[in-house]
Amino acid sequence: MRSLLRSLGFLAVLVIFSLLAACIELTEPTIADESGPSNESNSDSEATLRLGHVFAEDDPIHKSTVMIADLAKEYSDGELQIDVYSNSQLGGERELVEGVQMGIVDIGLAANAPVTNFIPSLVYWDFPYLVDSIEHMERIENDESIMGALQTDFENNNLVNLGIQYGGFRQITNSVRPIETLDDFSGINIRLLESEVMIESFENIPGTRTSNMAFSELYSGLQQGVVNAQENPLNSIYSMKFFEVQDYLSLTNHFFTTRYYLMNADRFDLLSEKQQEALVRATEEVMELHKEELFAEEAQLLEILEEEGMEINEVSDEFVDEFRTQMKETVYPRFYDVVGNGDEEVGQKLIEEIEALR
Known part of the structure; x- marks a missing residue:
């Protein structure tokens, strides 16, 4: 990395992650039925979702994912429970994307590369040296035309992109x-x-x-x-x-690695408006914190x-x-x-x- 960020930020954010992670107690998940979701779509319902990723539990990506679950539960006043599966328990990234499309997995975190097996047009995110700095990536993400095309690709494949995770330079x-x-x-x-x-x-x-x-x-x-x-x-x-x-x-x-928290669009629609807002808000907030932590830790x-x-x-x-x-x-x-x-x-x-x- 040509300009490595201060290591003090890494230590401070890790303290935040540790304190929050210590407050989280994951419960035994309710296994989703392959025939489809069973959540009711009303404001009084409670929903339990399964979220899978491939990373180890001591990886910041797992810790930030657990934070999403914690905040979504808080913002929904306890109506939304997300059970997080690490270490490829629900499959590799390609299997996670496929599971989300089929409605077997509720939310899957996957890098762009395996997603292109299902949405080939997204291959440009994997072009070598296309993104050349974090500031460049932020300008891309703030461009309505580029992001509009990205969201359209997801919508056309019955997927909701809850948020883009900066994975960092490889x-x-x-x-x-x-x-x-x-x-x-x-x-x-x-x-x-x-x-x-x-x-x-x-x-x-x-x-x-x-x-x-x-x-x-x-x-x-x-x-x-x-x-x-x-x-x-x-x-x-x-x-x-x-x-x-x-x-x-x-x-x-x-x-430059981009990852997505992908959710089946039909399953997302079954959530109440309150639950949807809580999930999106939690993901967006944690992704900002994750981005700061990711690059602060590199030195x-x-x-x-x-x-x-x-x-x-x-x-x-x-x-x-x-x-x-x-x-x-x-x-x-x-x-x-x-x-x-x-x-x-x-x-x-x-x-x-x-x-x-x-």
Whole structure:
């Protein structure tokens, strides 16, 4: 990360997370029937929802998700109970999205890459070096035209996006060598998310192989040498203890991770207006806090990862320029028609609008 934020913010927010998490007692969930939801749609009803994600319970993402459940219960005066399932208990991210669409899972937290298996037009969020700073991402999120197109894509697939979670910039770890030039990818077998654009991006780098495996299996895959590299935001590299099975961390910032709290639109409509407002309000508020915590912690995480024995390097501007130029020439154009839902000019225009906000 070119400009790492103060570590004091990380410590302060972690105290907040710890205090709030200590007040939360998760109850045994009511298992949803595959035939559909049973919640009544009136102001006197109580609703219990299942929310699934793939992260460990000591990950800030889990803690912020539990905060959403806590606040939604508070804002709904106890009418809305959300039971949180961590560690892929309800499935990997692709299974979570599919479960939400089918109404089997009430809410699923999923990164953009697995979502593109169901909504291909969202592949642009996975374009390498499209988002180049947090400030840039915030301008994108505040753009009514871009966000309007995003929401339309979700609505057309019977999904409600409760909120966008900033996942952070993705960095590369490996057990071969530091990544300082594109030539250093020679001999690298890197695990990537299940995203066609991500896979094609790295396969366009000579000497690089790509693999896909479930996030829950990645540690053992690295440990056993099935793959020798992976890429994730710093918080995931730390919480999943990848530093135990990887020697090198290269700060590349090559992809920016966006995640979504997705809910089946029909199930959302079954909630009372009070419950809906409580859920949306809780998600939006916690996402702001999560964003502050995520980037405030990075300096601290780098110190910890270095203490754990990782060799850390930051790539040069020349590396970024070469990577971005190569991808804009070979990868971006191939997906313009997908981004534009079949219209290449529409897709290219959307990418240009995003780039113009830098």
